Amino acid sequence: MNSEFTIAVHSLALLAHIPGHMASSELIAQNVCTNPARIRKIMGILRKNGFVKTKEGVGGGYILACDPHAVTLAEIYHSMSKGTLKPHWCSGDPKEACLVSANIHNVMDQIFTEAELYYTKYLEQLTIQSVLDKIRQSTCQDQVSE
């Protein structure tokens, strides 16, 4: 899996952190620690899925277009990275005479697909807001420990 899901969650949490404000791809990129082109690509996907609104031109950028208490990480994961949990490489060879070699691919594929369902079941429990809350709590803990 690449990091687009991580960046999407980070960007949405950031937008939820500054409600009502536009953030440019430049600003988000600095916060995320990547480049503006990558942010624009990811925000484009989030826009197509209704999570953010875009404004082009001077003073433009991105703004949250959903309720951060309602949108779960599962929805974000599905938009960005569905099916990317399984490795690219496949074992076995369908043309082999051996049952195991011939059929392992289908079986593992099914297993990875179902395991992903369990994975996203957890993500359904988390919202953009809950991530933001964790971020804010996380700081309190740091301050206590210092």
Added chain:
Amino acid sequence: MNSEFTIAVHSLALLAHIPGHMASSELIAQNVCTNPARIRKIMGILRKNGFVKTKEGVGGGYILACDPHAVTLAEIYHSMSKGTLKPHWCSGDPKEACLVSANIHNVMDQIFTEAELYYTKYLEQLTIQSVLDKIRQSTCQDQVSE
């Protein structure tokens, strides 16, 4: 995630498919479609975790050292690939003044760790034998459809 978990499951299913027989790294590699050195590396880990027994020298190779009905894919996953579900790249920067940038890493790390728990919860339901059964069933279906 790389494919070591996939290869481990494939190799163990293969050994379960030929009970009582030794399989060399060469033979397993052909079945899996990779090279013997990679198989030996993976089987070394499986040996250290008690899943297989090794025999060096002439006529040597690998043989199952566990009950395929008892060993779950979760145990195999933990041995081979625990913690590899999350992407390598991290967003944010702990030195940033912005809360979100500074703390997102810890929060996402925690989320990926807990999501992996759900993932492995599914793998606990599958055993080496159940994978082998799926493989054998999978062939029946193919034959019916042809």
Added chain:
DNA sequence: CTTAACTGTAAGAATTATGATTACAGTACA
């Protein structure tokens, strides 16, 4: 109506992760 600050998109380079190859020491059987 022109300039400046944005997004949208894509191509290509750079980097990193993954997998393959090769090599060789160690072991065991015949």
Added chain:
DNA sequence: TGTACTGTAATCATAATTCTTACAGTTAAG
């Protein structure tokens, strides 16, 4: 003692991921 194995590591090749650069399209401001 030779042959067929495992164990392990170093190096090379390939593929995935990320970064850079570029430029067309859009909008606000002057």
